[in-house]
Amino acid sequence: MMDEEELYKNPLLSRSDLSNRLETSERYLSQIINQELNKSVIQFVNEYRIEAAKNLLQNPVFNKYSVEAIGMEAGFKSKSVFYSTFKTSEGVSPGAYRKL
Template sequence: MKDDREYYRRISSERTDKLFVRIMNAVTENKRYRGGDCTASSIAAELGIKARDISAVVAIQTGENYNTLINNLRLRDACKMLSSPSYNNYSVEEIGLYAGFSSRQSFYLAFSKAYDITPRQYRLLHNKKH
């Protein structure tokens, strides 16, 4: 952990800001975060930087790790789909998979941890409001 903090300090805030914008553009372009090709290593290779730089920049900018950032983008999409009448014909599991989660279990775990409610409960609560 001490090594990480020292590494983070060596990255200028201007460089951090610019890299974060490049990272976010890369992962959000065409909702790339929904696919399996959105690893820190693949994004780093594409941007011509080290995967460690991706981790450092995301931690500095968000306080979270790269995987959490990707899951948060997926969760944001899932919430939109769960609350949209356009997706009423999709099961909760299908929405989770479409948002980019690899399984029903990983979707439910991430969603419940983030919102203290299951995706199904979220959908039911939201549908009652309409």
């Protein structure tokens, strides 16, 4: 569902949205993600966003787009959250990653 429908691209995606889409409770969704993946719902969603951003940053078609625009396209709702989440995940800033 996350890959096919790219729900993570919605910057306002919430735990409630996901649980409604899966026809389950928020609590159960959180519990399953935590137990099975050892992460929070937001960490789960942000992993998809980071992967999308990495693909865009390395795609020559998107070279004309700013790093911030790529973060927004990947579903992050602010530049600061994108930068900090990306750096925590990948160990480098999005701009540095683009140059690799």
